[in-house]
Amino acid sequence: MAKKSQSLEPERRIPQQARAEETVAAILEGAAQILEAGGLAAFTTNAVAERAGVSIGTLYQYFGDKNALIHAIAARELQAALGRVRQALRGEIDPSPEGRVRAMIRAIITAFRGRQRARKAVLLAILSQGGGNELLAPVAAFLAEHEAEIGRGSQHVFVALDRPQLFVVSRALMGAIRAAVLEEQPFLRDAAFEDELVRLVMAYLRAVSAAA
Amino acid sequence: MAKKSQSLEPERRIPQQARAEETVAAILEGAAQILEAGGLAAFTTNAVAERAGVSIGTLYQYFGDKNALIHAIAARELQAALGRVRQALRGEIDPSPEGRVRAMIRAIITAFRGRQRARKAVLLAILSQGGGNELLAPVAAFLAEHEAEIGRGSQHVFVALDRPQLFVVSRALMGAIRAAVLEEQPFLRDAAFEDELVRLVMAYLRAVSAAA
């Protein structure tokens, strides 16, 4: 794989017309489909272009190289996932801390369902080029933001977490979910899995607050 | 047409002479070095052979295909890592459950130093072909063995964990450590980080045992 561009955004040509945006969207969608259907092995620029119904030349008009394309889908998938989490958190009712934690975990797990292969492939591709860091930032930010929310409120069970503590919970939680995705664990959909994740987070939060 | 091999062991020829064993060792070492130096992208059979100071034909005499080679290093690296953890656990004194947990976590963190890229690359390669399951056996064995140890003793705080629970703790713990490594977090060496990990695991274990 050539290493030329690291940018998350298309670089060659910034779409300025409606048609161009459609083209970019088609390419991105085609890429996601290829990934979902055949994994990273089937993910060739030619295959993506064909699936997108676009010529290979056009693809290169919007994505400087294969890398740029991968980063673009990664970003797209990530945004979509975060959006779904945010969405899922909107409707939540149970205001207890555990209720909130569970809501968040469920939202995340849910966000990770569907197009699992594509997600896995993207993850793998990103990781294999050491470009993962940029993508973690939004996740961390999201967690921090909602962690804060959880700590707030009348019940206020939790003290605020410091940096390392925030790091540990968030990465531990994501680590478990990510592993389930990457290893294609069947219990990803089980209620028991969700329960254990809730237990993990809650136990940690309580322990931290007890120590304070 | 090539006949694909999935075995962890070299398949083509089982070394019968001293020279042959040296050759296999050289290839494995060469492979690890290439991986460490250039990651998966640089990992070509020709490069490995050259680094190992062996002809490409010789490499294929012992490893049916590129895959077999990757599996072999994966197994080797894994054994080495587990060995280092085991080693680190030997010297431990504090017999309390928390002492044991801390010892293990410290051992793992320690084991994660050196040849990180190679380890990462191997992991990626294995994961990207879905062939990882076979490699889990030794890990499971190791965990079972030490879980038993941990659960032993007068205090006996913990009940045995079931499959999903084991998955959650282990992956959460590894997820946090891995993230710290990959993101090159400075607090990787801090005692505070270790403390939080211990807190996480202990809190979870207590919560599980309390629920039982």
Place this chain on the structure above:
Amino acid sequence: MAKKSQSLEPERRIPQQARAEETVAAILEGAAQILEAGGLAAFTTNAVAERAGVSIGTLYQYFGDKNALIHAIAARELQAALGRVRQALRGEIDPSPEGRVRAMIRAIITAFRGRQRARKAVLLAILSQGGGNELLAPVAAFLAEHEAEIGRGSQHVFVALDRPQLFVVSRALMGAIRAAVLEEQPFLRDAAFEDELVRLVMAYLRAVSAAA
């Protein structure tokens, strides 16, 4: 892993531009030249591409694999040979059955001159993969067509031949010619040789029709 193709026609891409058709023609011609010059041993995809003045990638754009290429030249050579036979049959005058048989035999012998090595190589290649059957269709069609012609006319000496009989005459005839060619027999050009072949075929046809 490559996906094997058995089709007689280029499969990868059906030429849609004039340039593409030229390219395919160039490849086919290059392949025939390589075969003629160096036989099957020299027939490597790289050599063909180079001789054709085309990149190896381009070759594979039109021929899924080496096999597809061989089948394509085989089909081409066969068509050409049949064409020459057909051509040679045009000018014939003597309308008697023997006259027709002789015309055909002479046409075949004539058709066997030039690019002999290429023809031989193609034949060998096809046979060595057992894929020859598909190529028999045109030959069968040709024979049927001309057999009908021969059987026509007032004299109507011949009954239609059944499958084994057709096989026997055609292969016997071709066997004798082929042997003469391969062994480079000097009498290949003698009228006497042609006479004997005619005698062989006529005698057989008469025997069959007498038995019916």
Place this chain on the structure above:
Amino acid sequence: MAKKSQSLEPERRIPQQARAEETVAAILEGAAQILEAGGLAAFTTNAVAERAGVSIGTLYQYFGDKNALIHAIAARELQAALGRVRQALRGEIDPSPEGRVRAMIRAIITAFRGRQRARKAVLLAILSQGGGNELLAPVAAFLAEHEAEIGRGSQHVFVALDRPQLFVVSRALMGAIRAAVLEEQPFLRDAAFEDELVRLVMAYLRAVSAAA
């Protein structure tokens, strides 16, 4: 394939001891088995050595290169075939010309049964290197010898065939049989096939003698 030796006989070392002869026999038998089982594609020197239960080095002690090995089996197979034909001709009873012809044809067909793949592979290999001529000598000799026999006797239906005539019948006959073998025609075992061959030869012989 390297082109070094064209000799029919092992060249490196002429077996002078019983053990050596056994070794050569084992290699030849192994080669025939490999050919029968996997065709020309599976016929690698290493595979032959292994099947023969001999080291690759030993194989090269007796056969200078792969070619020499192929020629050796070809010669062996040919001798065996001729032997079987001779054998089959011994017991023949029907002394009529047609009886003799049929006996010979049946003997030849019979000789071609069994190990068809090996025979085919050998034939192909020989032909593809243009080295076939040397192998024809024994066949020609055999045919001449027996042709004479057939023409002899009280009934004496046939005049002696001249060179081109002998060539035509023999090659036509062999051509039909060879084609049936190479194309793996199922009717190779049918009585009808034999009948047609007999008809072909007899018709030709009668035509020649009638003309004389």
Place this chain on the structure above:
DNA sequence: AATGAATGAGCCTTCATTCAT
């Protein structure tokens, strides 16, 4: 803006052959 034919570096793999033991 788009097309798609063309490119070619380079990968994986095979297998005939050698030679030290």
Place this chain on the structure above:
DNA sequence: AATGAATGAAGGCTCATTCAT
């Protein structure tokens, strides 16, 4: 005589990328 580990030239094939139209 025999062994078998080692060799390495060479072949088939892929795929990211370019550029003339």
